[in-house]
Amino acid sequence: MATCSNCSSDCSSDNDTLQDSVALFQFIVYIPVLSLGVPLNTIAFWVFCCKIKRWTETRVYMINLMVADSFLLFALPFMIYFTKYDHPIGNLCLTIQSIYFTNMPMSILIITLIAIDRYIAIKFPLKARILRSPLKSASVCGFLWTTLIIYSCWQSRIHAKTEGFCLRRQSTEPSYSSLFSIIFGYFMPLGIVIFCSVQVIRCLKKKMATSPHETKLTQKAIHIVSVNLCVFAVCFSPFYVARLLRFAVDVAKACSLLSEVRASIQISACLANSNCCLDAFCYYFAAKEFPEFPSLLPTCILMRFKMNQSQESQPPTDQVMT
Template sequence: MQTLYDCSNIPSGVELHYGLAFCPVFLLGVLINAAALRAFVAKRKHWTDTHIYMLNLAIADLTLILFLPFRIYDAFFCLPKNCLCTFLIQTHYVNMYASILTTASIAVHRYLAIRFPLQTRFWRRKKETAVCVCVFIWTFLVTLSIIFKDESKPENLWTCYERCEDMRLNPWFLGLLLSVGFLIPFLIITFCSSQIIWIIFKVQDKSEEMKSVARMVTANMIVFIVCYTPIHISFVVNYFYTPPLKWMSAYLPAHIFFNVSEMIASTNCCFDAFGYYFLLKRYYS
């Protein structure tokens, strides 16, 4: 039985804490990603395939960050449940998964460049391939959001940004989110990063640049795992969790875990700028 939503039902301070937590993420994210975007656009005369992937990642991260004020406003003042909420939810997750899939693409690109340096250096269609990969990512995600748009329609929402606890996700949709959206990118990033670290480790006389690349790759892999694992665990928990008959989402552990994991996932937009834009600007220019 669905509990009717009323802003007065939210316990004092619960949503307020979520709103306050997103504020520094928004401020840092805008500053860092805007600076990174400027560094990769305004100061580039000759673009490479690396820059194309970086730009795509910057667009995904910055777009997600720019829509966070709606999430913050909803925490403080409560947005009405309407089609705008559906759009905001879809935009948030399309950009999050665009960031995930682009990160996986960068991992493959970086692995091939280190594992097969000669072949990749003289391959003439690198930029065209990068553009095609990025276009495919956005096309796939937008198509998926259109197909499963009913998952976030207003009738299924408890608040503007949260589904009702007794309204489970479509199992096919959940399966795609977990497999294509997380598990496959996770395996790709883990494999490619581990191989790069191993290749660098085998070099006897490692330069300081190679050591820095190894540290960067390790940090990127750890950040990906830490940021995106909790929210996908929360998807599974919420799917199998059966709320009590008279549930109040703000009190449920599953609800709290989801909100915390969503905030953690959003912080990845800040880490991306440090881990990719500025360091790759230095070593892969």
């Protein structure tokens, strides 16, 4: 990897042609994301807030995810402008940065919570009655919102002190706080989502269907979990891998690679931000395919669990304890 002795000057220079190309690419991607994301999230809000009567853990998480996606959609036009033009850091910039630094991590963490909630409900149906409740889900989401808002405001203030333009990181000093957010804000949640999703899929495949209707529900549930996992990994992984590359470039002072790495972060951010539009399709499938399944599956597993317990404790007289 190439290094240089006077990186401060070389690394501060941008490739204007490359930056213009990135700005054009962002514009092309974000226009359809905004055009689809705004109406789809509006419809999703109406469905989950008005059409669904019963409060469940999934409903709480989905509404919080919609709030995070909606704020991210609000920030996208400003991000297009800030990428194209050198906008000085001010109140508007700090506000948009705080919104952006809050809502993408919040989306990731809520998707992680949904995966954990599914895992607990299906793998441990008895304990789920104690561990899960809409109030507990709302409390966890409230804690995450508070923590991330404080952290994002702190990050924005640091950025304002060290950088000259909005959403432009010119400093080549390694940011260990950024490394912390990459590991604990994405790669750890990614591992949790993969583990929970794989365990849920394995549990569903082992489930003995008692009717064609139940088999169909199980297959749909496996499909939904698989698609959600793929969307999560495909959307966010390139962005956080690119951020890891930026940290490595800063540590190695590899100035010749800096412009390309910056461009890769901005391009992969388009894919990550498009998740706020793709989530709306997940809302649709969740609302369409899951109405019967969440209540059906834990009950079936619970019945099997009780039956196994009864068989294990069955006395020699073949009397079944209930």
